[in-house]
Every structure is written in C-alpha cells, then in structure tokens.
Amino acid sequence: MDYKILNELIDNVDKYKAHKKPKNEKDKKGEQIYETLLEHIKRTEKYFAKFWITKNGDEILERFCNLMLKDKLKNDEQIENAKKLLKEMIKGIAIFHDIGKVNPNYQVIKIGNKEISRNEAFIDANHSFISSISYLSYFRSKLMKEVSKKKIRDLMKEFLLYHAYIIERHHSNLNEIEKFLKKIFLEENDNYKESLMDKFIKVISENNLYKYELNLENNDTKLLINEFKRKKCTNNTSKGRSKEQCIYLSMYIRWIYSLLVASDYYATSEFMNDMDFSKVSDLDNIGYWNKFYEDTSLLKNIRKYQKTKYPLSDEKLNTVKDINILRSEIFCEVEEKIKANTDENIFYLEAPTGSGKSNTAINASFKLMQHDKRLQKIFYIYPFNTLVEQNLETLEKVFADNEDIKQNIAVINSITPIKVSEKDLNDNEEKDVYQKALLDRQFLNYPMILSTHVSLFNIIFGNRQSDVLAFYQLANSVIVLDEIQSYKNKIWAEIICYLKELAKMFNIKIIIMSATLPDLDILSRFQAQAVNLLENPSRFFAVDCFKNRVKLNYDLLKIDKDDILDKLKTHLKQYLKSDKKILIEFIKKKTAHDFWVDLQENEDFKDVQIEYLSGDDSIAERKRILDKVKKTIDTIILVSTQVIEAGVDIDMDIGYKNISKLDSEEQFLGRINRSCKKEGIAYFFEVDEASNIYKDDVRLSESIVLKDVNMQKILELKLFDEYYKKVLETTMGKYSYHFDEFIKDISDLNYESISTHMKLIDDTQDMVQIYLVRTLCVDGEILDGKQIWDSYVDLWENGRKTMSYAEWKIELSRITSKMNNFIYQVSKHNLRIGKFYEQMGNIICLEDGDKYFIKDKFNREILYIEN
Incomplete structure (x- = not known):
C-alpha cells in the first residue's frame, strides 16, 4: 500500500487540495499555489518511511510485538503474521491521516477551493475525525476479508482503535481515549440518537465522496471498544494486560503519534518552502568524536594512569591525597563496568561530589555508542538551566578546537535561542536555513543535546502536541540523567518503572547519576535490576579525600531560631581576616536576601566582599558572581539560596547551611574544599523549617534530618544507603496508592492525567x-x-x-x-x-x-x- 491507493478510494481525487501557500506567493500566472491531497500524502509517506528507517522502526515494532503478543498468540507463525498486519496498518496511518480533507466545507472554508461547493450537511470543516473513521472502516473491512484467524483479527481490531485515535488527534493534544470512543459509539444511557461517527458516515455516503463503503455499525464499534476495555490492566493477564504491557501500549501510541505529527509537519514544510528536509542529524560518526575526546590532555593523563597504576587496592586507595587519582579510579572502573554490560539499559552512577561524574558520563556514553552502532544521539539532562549552561561550557572546552563538533551540540531550553548554523546562512537562502533550524529545534534534530529534566519529562509524559513532537527521537539514544533525586519522591517509583520499560522497548541506554542516589530498584517492583557502575561506591566515599575533607559542626543547631541570625553574624566575625571563602546557604529566599542586606549594612563587615546569589539572578549575573568568587584571594562571603547546591563548580573554605534534606546537605558539602587541598568546615543551623518549603517530601521526617544524631553520623560517614533505605521504605508505604493511580491512568490511556501526575514542577497558574x-x-x-x-x-x-x-x-x-x-x-x-x-x-x-x-x-x- 502507498499513497496511490487514494486514486482507488476517492472519486476525482485530483480536485482536492491539502494546503495552500500564503497569498503573497503566486505561481507564474499570478494564481494561488496549492498542494494537492495526493502530493501531501506522498510527502508524508516519504518522511514517515524516512523516520521509521533511521530510528530502526522495524526493531522497535519487533520488540513491541514480542512484549505484547507472545502470551496472546499460540506460535511464532501467528506472531509473525500479526506483526506484518500491524506494520501495514501503521503505514496506512500516514496514507489516511488527511483523507478527511475531502470534506467540502474544509475545501471551501480552509482552502478556498473554487472547484468545490460548500455542503451544509457536513457539521463543520473537520477533517481529522473524518480521516480517523475512514481509516477505521477501511482497515476493519480489510481485516474481516483477509484474516481468517479470529484471535489475530481481534487483536488487530483493537489496534485499529488506537491508530484511529492517533489520526483524530494529529492536530491536537493527546487526551483521554475515552473521549474519542464516545464520538464513535453511543452507550445505551446516552441521550443522543446517533454518534458523531454515524453522522459523518451518513453524510459521506450520501454525497458519494469515497469509492468504498464506510461500514461501521454500532455493533461493530461496540465489539472494538469492548476489546479495549476488556484488556485494561489487570492482575489476571489471561484476561487483560500486565502493568508492563499497559506501559508498552501507552508508549506505542505516543511513538506512532509522534512519527505521524513529525512526518505531517515536515511534509507541509517541504511544500511551503520548496525544500526537502530529509537530512537527519544523528551521531553516526562516534569514532571521530571519541578520537578528538581521547586527544585531550585530561584523557591522555587518565589513560596513562590506567596503564600504569589502575586499579589501586583498598589499602592504597585510603591513603590517596590527590583527588585526580580518585577521579581516574572512578573513571576506569565505570568504563570497565560499561564494557562488561553493554547490553543492559539502565545504569546507576553513585559517586562523591567532585569526583568527575560529568567526564565519566561522557566517556561512558561514547563507549556505549561504540559498542552499539544503532545508538544515534546523546542527551545530557540536568535539574536546572544553570547546570545546562555550565556543562555546555565544559563540553565546549573539551571540543574547543573542533567547530564541527561544537556546532552539533545543542542546548534545548526556554532561555537559549534556536541554534542557526552560520555556515548554512552563508551557503543558502535565509528562508531555507530558518525553516531547517526551526524544524531541528522542534524535533531535536541534533547529535548531542543538553536540556533539563522538565524538558525531557514533557517529551516522555506530557500530552501537548508540542511536548510529544520529538518523542520518536528518543529511540536508540543515550540519556544521562543528573540528580534525578532532586525532584519530589512522590513520583520516584513512577519515574524508574516507566524509564526501565521505555529503555527496553526503544533501545535507550540511561545513566542515572548523583552523589546521593537512592536505590530506585527498590521502587521498581516488577522489573530487572539496573547495573551499578561502581561496585562499591562506599569505598570512595570512605576515602579521607572525600569523607573528611569537610569537618561538620552542629553547635549552631542548638541555638534558638529567634537568635540564630544574630549568632551567625557573630560567628562569622572570626573568619573576616582569614582570607577564607565563606558560603552561607538559606532555604528561604527572603531570609537570604535580608541577611545579605544586614551584612552589608553592618559596620563589622564593611571591608569584606559580600555577594548574594539566588534563583532570581540572570545567567550573566550568576556568572559574574561565581567568577568573582573563584578569582578572589581575599575573604569573601557568598550568601545563597538552594541554587548553590547542585553541581555548581566553586571551591569554598567555610560553609554555613540551614538544614533541610540530608541529600541537600551532602550536595552543599560538595561546594566546600572541593579540591581537597585545604581544610574545610561546615556549620549547620536552622532558622527556616524545610517542611514549610519542600511540601510533601518524606525526607523531612523528624527522624531523618540532621536534628537526629543518627543522621549526623550517617552524613559524616557517608552512609547514604542506610539513609535512603529509610526514605524508600516510607515512600513505598506512603505513596503506593499514588503509583496505582499512575498505572490506572496508563491503562485507561488517559494522557492528560498522566501528564498532570508526572509534572516535576507544580503548576504556576498563580x-x-x-x-x-x-x-x-x-x-x-x-x-x-x-x-x-x-x-x-x-x-x-x-x-x-x-x-x-x-x-x-x-x-x-x-x-x-x-x-x-x-x-x-x-x-x-x-x-x-x-x-x-x-x-x-x-x-x-x-x-x-x-x-x-x-x-x-x-x-x-x-x-x-x-x-
């Protein structure tokens, strides 16, 4: 089947138009330029096939069918037949997606087609819903005629529903599939005499728009819908689907929707711009990137160490004073573990703050791509935009002398301009370059991408069309997730469970890394364990260079909250003439700001440099402050909010922190004596209660914050596995209902609820x-x-x-x-x-x-x- 089938399905197909160019663009005769429906379907089919091939669609479909159909069909032959049928039905989506544009009202109102007359019998200028029921009717008839095995037929009929739903939504957001079902079928308690589908079928048939008969009676659709409802997630997999299969199905619909929207968008852009956009920017030359990476002085030093000294015994490791040796040990061990587990999908990297995780992750990504040539992209994902910018600087330093590689690294967030190639601007017309740049941005058409958790989670869980556009680009990629524990533990179970199945179905390698990483496998319930890239992270945490580089002091925790700010100022005075770099972190922005103002107005601090850093600061202001802190050799005080915690590359001598979550305390300690070349000390106090700021977080229970002596010992000894065992036990008990709600939303294919459930940041409507x-x-x-x-x-x-x-x-x-x-x-x-x-x-x-x-x-x- 290809686009030419429209000649057999639509009477006088050439008279129907799909798009028109702007009025200021005329042909040589000065007339409006149209794209025929046949031309548009041909283009859409071309891009759909292109994306299917470049993203190894056959392999993904193979995995999906094996995961979904093996327990439903008797033998391999039946499974193979089902796969072939499903692939043909998928191809049909691109061909049928705009067939509803035969609607006379669409042609007149939307296109201005003078060959067509308006028809009041049609409800409006809709085309997506007409396309969906046209697809549903055509393929249901085809199944009934050509497929003799009832089991296969019933399975495929259900998929017809999903494909029809995708077509109906291809210009809209993904919503709840039940809303679509109500358009095609009336329940007995409905007050209407006929469904929206019945109305359209009737008017299409009466006007002889198709050469084939639209034949979907209420009983037919009832059978289709019952198949969907019967197979919703259940503990009895002989009657329904397992939780995993529900997840696979929700991903499948998102994937095909993404492919269709992308293909349709590219096809329309080709017509509007008279330019082919078939070039795919994937990382297909990892050897070139890796060679350049290996030629850097950093990597040469690590390789030299690897050949001559690695691995150190535990005894020697404990005596190490040079932090670069520890970084090299971690780098080499992770590399070995990656090479031994290249067929696995999920990897955990738990390593101390300042241990070179970013560099280790780059190397691990490259090694995974060198082993599996299907891997085509790398995503580096961070909690905040500031960390995205910081790590972009790191990568640009690594590839400083290679403009070609740097041009292929893109930042995707709300504050970075869309990347436009200066070379392309010089070589091509501006119009073509701008359109290509916009498409690249919308569909993540770059080999290496730096972005935030929020952006990635919108792609994976969001329901807006703009969120899901680039979902297909995640297939066959490496994703490095930094500091995933920084988000609400309410959804940790959902995150890890979904990521594991996503990785399995789409051949994605995911590296989750942090200095304080919970054992998320405990929450993953029904799935295989991930690979720990460091066999025993505690052997590194226990080294003096990491464990004892900062002395911890809790004396200020004994001070009453009403007196602590005055006490802090008094306490600070002992360091004013010490040429020390002092960091003070508050967890409430107003408290931080007011304390900074007080210090500046205090006569005792008039000769001291004092800076204030908060989330309100622009990137430029943040850079100015951090550069000043790094370069100064005199005493300087940096007052900050929590923005200082995650990944900020500064090296302070003295730290003061308002207590909050234990993992936040460790992140803060990572800013003190980072180089391990001095002696650092950190004082903990409390002026603002963290529970008033971090809402609904189990990590703020009285027994697992620094007020508890046992937690003080855990922080000193870096026994984060003990800490997270308590956190995860509480999480599983408190939020099990929350996980069940998530699985129900997935089983119901309620994409709006899934999106709301998985929002990393609460709504900001106020x-x-x-x-x-x-x-x-x-x-x-x-x-x-x-x-x-x-x-x-x-x-x-x-x-x-x-x-x-x-x-x-x-x-x-x-x-x-x-x-x-x-x-x-x-x-x-x-x-x-x-x-x-x-x-x-x-x-x-x-x-x-x-x-x-x-x-x-x-x-x-x-x-x-x-x-």
Whole structure:
C-alpha cells in the first residue's frame, strides 16, 4: 500500500487540495499555489518511511510485538503474521491521516477551493475525525476479508482503535481515549440518537465522496471498544494486560503519534518552502568524536594512569591525597563496568561530589555508542538551566578546537535561542536555513543535546502536541540523567518503572547519576535490576579525600531560631581576616536576601566582599558572581539560596547551611574544599523549617534530618544507603496508592492525567512574569531593557507581516533570550504595580525597573507595597 491507493478510494481525487501557500506567493500566472491531497500524502509517506528507517522502526515494532503478543498468540507463525498486519496498518496511518480533507466545507472554508461547493450537511470543516473513521472502516473491512484467524483479527481490531485515535488527534493534544470512543459509539444511557461517527458516515455516503463503503455499525464499534476495555490492566493477564504491557501500549501510541505529527509537519514544510528536509542529524560518526575526546590532555593523563597504576587496592586507595587519582579510579572502573554490560539499559552512577561524574558520563556514553552502532544521539539532562549552561561550557572546552563538533551540540531550553548554523546562512537562502533550524529545534534534530529534566519529562509524559513532537527521537539514544533525586519522591517509583520499560522497548541506554542516589530498584517492583557502575561506591566515599575533607559542626543547631541570625553574624566575625571563602546557604529566599542586606549594612563587615546569589539572578549575573568568587584571594562571603547546591563548580573554605534534606546537605558539602587541598568546615543551623518549603517530601521526617544524631553520623560517614533505605521504605508505604493511580491512568490511556501526575514542577497558574526595564551590562554588551521590550512588542505586532513563520520564531527566541535578563516570576496575589504598565501575553512590563532593586538585587516585596 502507498499513497496511490487514494486514486482507488476517492472519486476525482485530483480536485482536492491539502494546503495552500500564503497569498503573497503566486505561481507564474499570478494564481494561488496549492498542494494537492495526493502530493501531501506522498510527502508524508516519504518522511514517515524516512523516520521509521533511521530510528530502526522495524526493531522497535519487533520488540513491541514480542512484549505484547507472545502470551496472546499460540506460535511464532501467528506472531509473525500479526506483526506484518500491524506494520501495514501503521503505514496506512500516514496514507489516511488527511483523507478527511475531502470534506467540502474544509475545501471551501480552509482552502478556498473554487472547484468545490460548500455542503451544509457536513457539521463543520473537520477533517481529522473524518480521516480517523475512514481509516477505521477501511482497515476493519480489510481485516474481516483477509484474516481468517479470529484471535489475530481481534487483536488487530483493537489496534485499529488506537491508530484511529492517533489520526483524530494529529492536530491536537493527546487526551483521554475515552473521549474519542464516545464520538464513535453511543452507550445505551446516552441521550443522543446517533454518534458523531454515524453522522459523518451518513453524510459521506450520501454525497458519494469515497469509492468504498464506510461500514461501521454500532455493533461493530461496540465489539472494538469492548476489546479495549476488556484488556485494561489487570492482575489476571489471561484476561487483560500486565502493568508492563499497559506501559508498552501507552508508549506505542505516543511513538506512532509522534512519527505521524513529525512526518505531517515536515511534509507541509517541504511544500511551503520548496525544500526537502530529509537530512537527519544523528551521531553516526562516534569514532571521530571519541578520537578528538581521547586527544585531550585530561584523557591522555587518565589513560596513562590506567596503564600504569589502575586499579589501586583498598589499602592504597585510603591513603590517596590527590583527588585526580580518585577521579581516574572512578573513571576506569565505570568504563570497565560499561564494557562488561553493554547490553543492559539502565545504569546507576553513585559517586562523591567532585569526583568527575560529568567526564565519566561522557566517556561512558561514547563507549556505549561504540559498542552499539544503532545508538544515534546523546542527551545530557540536568535539574536546572544553570547546570545546562555550565556543562555546555565544559563540553565546549573539551571540543574547543573542533567547530564541527561544537556546532552539533545543542542546548534545548526556554532561555537559549534556536541554534542557526552560520555556515548554512552563508551557503543558502535565509528562508531555507530558518525553516531547517526551526524544524531541528522542534524535533531535536541534533547529535548531542543538553536540556533539563522538565524538558525531557514533557517529551516522555506530557500530552501537548508540542511536548510529544520529538518523542520518536528518543529511540536508540543515550540519556544521562543528573540528580534525578532532586525532584519530589512522590513520583520516584513512577519515574524508574516507566524509564526501565521505555529503555527496553526503544533501545535507550540511561545513566542515572548523583552523589546521593537512592536505590530506585527498590521502587521498581516488577522489573530487572539496573547495573551499578561502581561496585562499591562506599569505598570512595570512605576515602579521607572525600569523607573528611569537610569537618561538620552542629553547635549552631542548638541555638534558638529567634537568635540564630544574630549568632551567625557573630560567628562569622572570626573568619573576616582569614582570607577564607565563606558560603552561607538559606532555604528561604527572603531570609537570604535580608541577611545579605544586614551584612552589608553592618559596620563589622564593611571591608569584606559580600555577594548574594539566588534563583532570581540572570545567567550573566550568576556568572559574574561565581567568577568573582573563584578569582578572589581575599575573604569573601557568598550568601545563597538552594541554587548553590547542585553541581555548581566553586571551591569554598567555610560553609554555613540551614538544614533541610540530608541529600541537600551532602550536595552543599560538595561546594566546600572541593579540591581537597585545604581544610574545610561546615556549620549547620536552622532558622527556616524545610517542611514549610519542600511540601510533601518524606525526607523531612523528624527522624531523618540532621536534628537526629543518627543522621549526623550517617552524613559524616557517608552512609547514604542506610539513609535512603529509610526514605524508600516510607515512600513505598506512603505513596503506593499514588503509583496505582499512575498505572490506572496508563491503562485507561488517559494522557492528560498522566501528564498532570508526572509534572516535576507544580503548576504556576498563580504566577506572572514581570519585565523590569533597566540598562544592564552583560558580558561587555550594554542591554537597553526598553529597546529590547519595544523590539519584542514590534515582533509580535508586526513581525509576521514581514517575516516567514520560521524566521519570526527564531527572532522571537533571540529576543526572549535577552529578555530573560529582565524577567522575574512573581505571585499574582496582591500585586500593586499601578496602572502604568504594558502587557504582552503573560508578561507585564514595568518601566523604572531600578526601583525594584536594593543594592542591585531584585526585591520582590516592593511589588506588593502600595506605590
């Protein structure tokens, strides 16, 4: 079957159009340029086949069928026949996805096709739902005629439902499949006389739009739907599906939906831009990347160590004073473990803070790709945008002399402009380059990608079309997840269970790493264990270089909360003339800000450099502060919020921290005496209660925070397995119902609920973005906030009149990247910003932005004071 079948299915198919170019683009005769339906289906089919082949679709389908059908069909021959049928039905999705554009109202209203007359019998200009029922009817008839085995027929009929649902949603978000089922079938208690499907079938038949008969009676659809409902997740797999199979099915629908939307999008872009976009940017030359990587001085030193000294005995390891030796030991052991377990999918890397995990992960990724040539992409995923930027700098240093490789590393987040190749701009027309750049960004068409957990989880669990667009790109990739435990433990079980099945079905290698990594296998319930890349991480944690590089002091925990801030100032005075770098972390932004102001106004601290770092700081301001901290040789005090904890590469001498979660305490300690060349000390105190900030986190139970003497001992000895055993026991008991709800949503194919359930960050509907007009100097460039805002407004109001959509989106990404230096997210409640402001969407622009700053730091409280 291919696109030409439309000639057999649709009467006079050539008169139907799929798309039209903008009015300002005419043909040589000065007439509107149309893409026929046949041309569009041909293009969509081309891209669908392209993506299917490049992403090894046959292998994925093979695995899926083996996982889903082996316990349903008797023998290999039946399974093989079912696979062939399913693949043909999948191919049919691309061919049928727009067949509903024969709707006369679509042709008249959407396309302006003068060969067609409007038909009031049609409900509206809908085409996706008509396409879905056309597909359903055609393939159901084909199954009934050509497949003799009832078991295979029944299995495939159910998949027809899923494929029809995908077609119906291909211009929309994924929602709950039940909503689609109600459009094609009426329950006895429904008040309507006929379903939406019945109405369309009737009018299509009466107008003879197809050469084949649409034949789906209510009894037919009832049988189809009953098959779906009967096989929902159950403990009795002879009657229904296992939990794993429910997960595979939900992934399968997401995968095919992603392939269809991508193919449709690329096909439309080809017509609109007169340009083929078939080039796929995958990492197919890992040998070249690895050779360059191995030629760096860092790798040469490690390889020399590997040949001459690795491995050290436990006895020698305990005497090591040079942290680079420990990093090399970890690097080499992980490499050995990777090589011995290349066929596994999930890997845990638990190693001390400062032990070179990022470099070790790069090497592990390359080794996995060298072993399995099917692996085509690397995703490095971090908790925060700041860490994305930091690790981009690391990679750019590694590949500093290779522009080709650097050009193939992309940052995907909300604050980085869409990547446009300067070489392509010089070699091609701007229109073509912008469209290619936009497609690359939307569909993650890069060999190496740096992004955040939020972005990745949107792709895996989100239900918006924009989330799922690039899901197919995850297949045959390496994903490095850094600090996954930093998110709410309420969904840890869901995360690990889903990731394990995702990796199995799509041949994904996932490396989960942290200095404080819970044994997530305990939560994975029904799955095989992951591979620990360090056989015994505690042997490294126990080395003096890591364990004792920071002395811990709990004396300040005995001070009353009302007195602690004054006591802190007094305590700090002993270090003011010591040329020490001092870090003070608060867990509440207001407390941190107020303490920083107090220090600056205190006569005793007038000769000391004092800086303040919070989540409100722009990337440029953050970089300025951290660079200053790194370079200074005199006493400096850095007051900070929790943004300092994860992965920030600074080396302080003295630390003070408001207690919170034990793993946060260890992350904080990773900023003290990081090089192991001095003596570090950390003091813990409490002024704000963590339970008021980290809502619903079991890690804040009284018995497992630093107020407990046993926890103090666990932190000193780095016995995080004991700590996480307590955490996981509580998690499994407290949130088992939560996991069951997740499996139910998956079984019901309720993508909206799945998306809500798996949100890493709670909804921010009560928040608004404030743009504060100022003049800033960023990396030597003067940024005029008013000028940037005016450019943004002009782009929204006039840009689309003079630019192509792709160029407009890229210019928008560039201007919003600059705007991030002026934007702050604040609560809507009780805002007192007066009448004199301008608003674009969810962004409110306030002139005279400097008045909202105290000592050049944003003070959000001013926004809530009557002006």
